[in-house]
Amino acid sequence: MNHPFDRRAFLRLTGALGAAGAISAALGACSGPPSTTGGGGGYGSGGGDELTAVIGYGNDQSWDPTQTASAFTMAANCHIYEGLLDTDPITRAPYPALATAVPPDQTATRWAFTLREGATWHDGEPVTADDVVFTFARILDAEANPLTRSFFVSWLREVRKTGDRDVELDFHFPFPEAASRLTIAKIMPRHVFGREGAWEEAGAGLAVGSGPYRQASHQPKTNTTFEAYNGYNGPRPATFARMNWLSIVDAAPRVAKISGDGADAQIADNIPYANAEQLRGDGLTVEGGAGMNHVFLMFNTANPPFDDVRVRQALFHAVDTDQMIEVGLRGHGRAATSFLNEENPAHTEASTVYTYDPDRARALLAEAGVTDLSVNLMSVNVSWLVDCLPTIKESWDAIGVRTTLEPQETSALFTKMDQNQDYQVVAAVANPNQFGLDPDLILRYNYTAGGGWMAYTRWDESDDARALFALMDEATREPDPARKLELTHQYLDVIAEQAVLYPILHNELLTAWNPEALTGVRAQPYPGISLLQARPYTS
CATH class of the missing domain: 3.40.190.10 (Periplasmic binding protein-like II)
Structure with missing residues (x-):
């Protein structure tokens, strides 16, 4: 244990x-x-x-x-x-x-x-x-x-x-x-x-x-x-x-x-998109790499109504991802079609893809019986994420979810999460590619029973979580590559549907030298x- x-x-x-x-x-x-x-x-x-x-x-x-x-x-x-x-x-x-x-x-x-x-x-x-x-x-x-x-x-x-x-x-x-x-x-x-x-x-x-x-x-x-x-x-x-x-x-x-x-x-590294052409004009080489770098939403499922999967799904469908990529990232991003980025060899489109659909978002909230919802969205203050936050607020406000943004240093954010168990939603950034490329590794960074991220979601002791972890273990043990990939796609579908901790988009990182x-x-x-x-x- x-x-x-x-x-x-x-x-x-x-x-x-x-x-x-x-x-x-x-x-x-x-x-x-x-x-x-x-x-x-x-x-x-x-x-x-x-x-x-x-x-x-x-x-x-x-x-x-x-x-x-x-x-x-x-x-x-x-x-x-x-x-x-x-x-x-x-x-x-x-x-x-x-x-x-x-x-x-x-x-x-x-x-x-x-x-x-x-x-x-x-x-x-x-x-x-x-x-x-x-x-x-x-x-x-x-x-x-x-x-x-x-x-x-x-x-x-x-x-x-x-x-x-x-x-x-x-x-x-x-x-x-x-x-x-x-x-x-x-x-x-x-x-x-x-x-x-x-x-x-x-x-x-x-x-x-x-x-x-x-x-x-x-x-x-x-x-x-x-x-x-x-x-x-x-x-x-x-x-x-x-x-x-x-x-x-x-x-x-x-x-x-x-x-x-x-x-x-x-x-x-971490060159701002707005400075790329300036640096190239100065004679520097500026190149990017597309991978697992992503902005994600994480929900406190012990705080209703975020224990209802329909509410979590509604907030993903409400985000105008194309606008976020165009305005916040200056085109250096791609809407998530799976937890894995599209360049990953194990990627396939998940059974649930959160396209921008405000009508669907409103319908899901209505099905969940949720009205007059207010959300305080806490986030880390990474510069490119801060540029994306206004789009989330505008998108959620547009479906009737009154949204307050609270970007802050990471230490302050996690301290508040520790001190206030009633926090609602967090936006943050991550890139498990620092550890490697295989999906088993990538998903276990976030989805591990008793792990740090799952403890913050307060979801990992649910029946849905236990079923997910069992499926992940089965995929890890599977010796046949084709069957392993099939099982991987199955658990990626579960993670997409549950939307407990899930990316909105994957973005490119720039390095200059x-x-x-x-x-x-x-x-x-x-x-x-x-x-x-x-x-x-x-x-």
């Missing part, structure tokens, strides 16, 4: 609570001189060994790889830590990272791995099989119940040491998707994180891995710096001596850092950046 849901821990892992004070790498061997928050040594200033990046998300969230869903932290951890296998950031094809090979038979229920000879942690200690066993014990721990547990516990039975550099993974049933999913399990050093209180330190910013970059300094809300780890002997070595990642959540100063003759940074400073960059369809294959530009 899962450990009871800890809302405060959930806020930390999803990025809602910030760490207080500056955190530096705790082990002396991992420390280095902090870089400035400007780009003084960057390519824009004539240097040749430092990269400055601008990340449009906070760096003051959990740094624990078993817990975090923070865009900044997950991107950073991919440069600091390694899995047994890691995946290409775009195709998600697996490749050997700490392990020496991808298992040849991915339908087997026992996978054997040998660790890379000479692999060391950033403090110089050797990576051992004990570290692998330690990491997976944490992931599978029902008492700790970390975020990553839901991605593994259904199929992974046990991880055991068979030699100093050898481990075996035993599965409950064949699960070929494990090859790409193992990148989520970033291997962590037992001698560092096995200490009492170390998991709290990990959440607050301590990061010690075996990857090509080590964390040199960490100033929450400002920047995190990285240095190339000279002891790294893996497949994707560091290509920059130093990196300085600036955390700039507000759009205008983020754009200013990468634009104009005095640009301090060479790359930035200076092509005269960087090469090998690919725009991700999810927040953050990957620089493991980027190189300094040379003419």
